[in-house]
Amino acid sequence: MSMKVIVDLEACQGYACCMIEAPEVFDLDESAGKATVLEEAPPEERREQVEAAVRNCPARAISLENG
Numbered sequence: 001m002s003m004k005v006i007v008d009l010e011a012c013q014g015y016a017c018c019m020i021e022a023p024e025v026f027d028l029d030e031s032a033g034k035a036t037v038l039e040e041a042p043p044e045e046r047r048e049q050v051e052a053a054v055r056n057c058p059a060r061a062i063s064l065e066n067g
Contacts, residue, residue: 001044001066001067002041002044002066002067003041003042003044003047003050003064003065003066003067004040004041004064004065004066004067005025005026005037005039005040005041005042005050005062005063005064006037006062006063006064006065007026007034007035007036007037007061007062008061008062008063009032009034009035009061011059011060011061012034012035012059012061013033013058013059013061014028014032014033014034014035015057015058015059016028016035017053017056017057017058018035018053018056018057019035020056021049021050021052021053021056022042022046022049022050022052022053024038024039024042024046024049025037025038025039025042025046025049025050025053026038026053035061035062050064
């Protein structure tokens with residue numbers, strides 16, 4: 001099953017919890033203070049990390065779509 005990572009930039013507060021949970025998938029745009037997605041469709045072996053990033057985002061700005 002494939003997945004797609006989405007960050008709501010309006011909701012993102014730049015806490016960087018997503019980077020801690022899944023550093024291969026997320027980064028922080030220092031100038032904007034917002035998360036960026038490095039890998040919009042990460043491989044299945046990163047699912048656990050991405051799901052942890054979704055759960056641990058204090059702003060609830062990350063969502064995961066399964067395709």
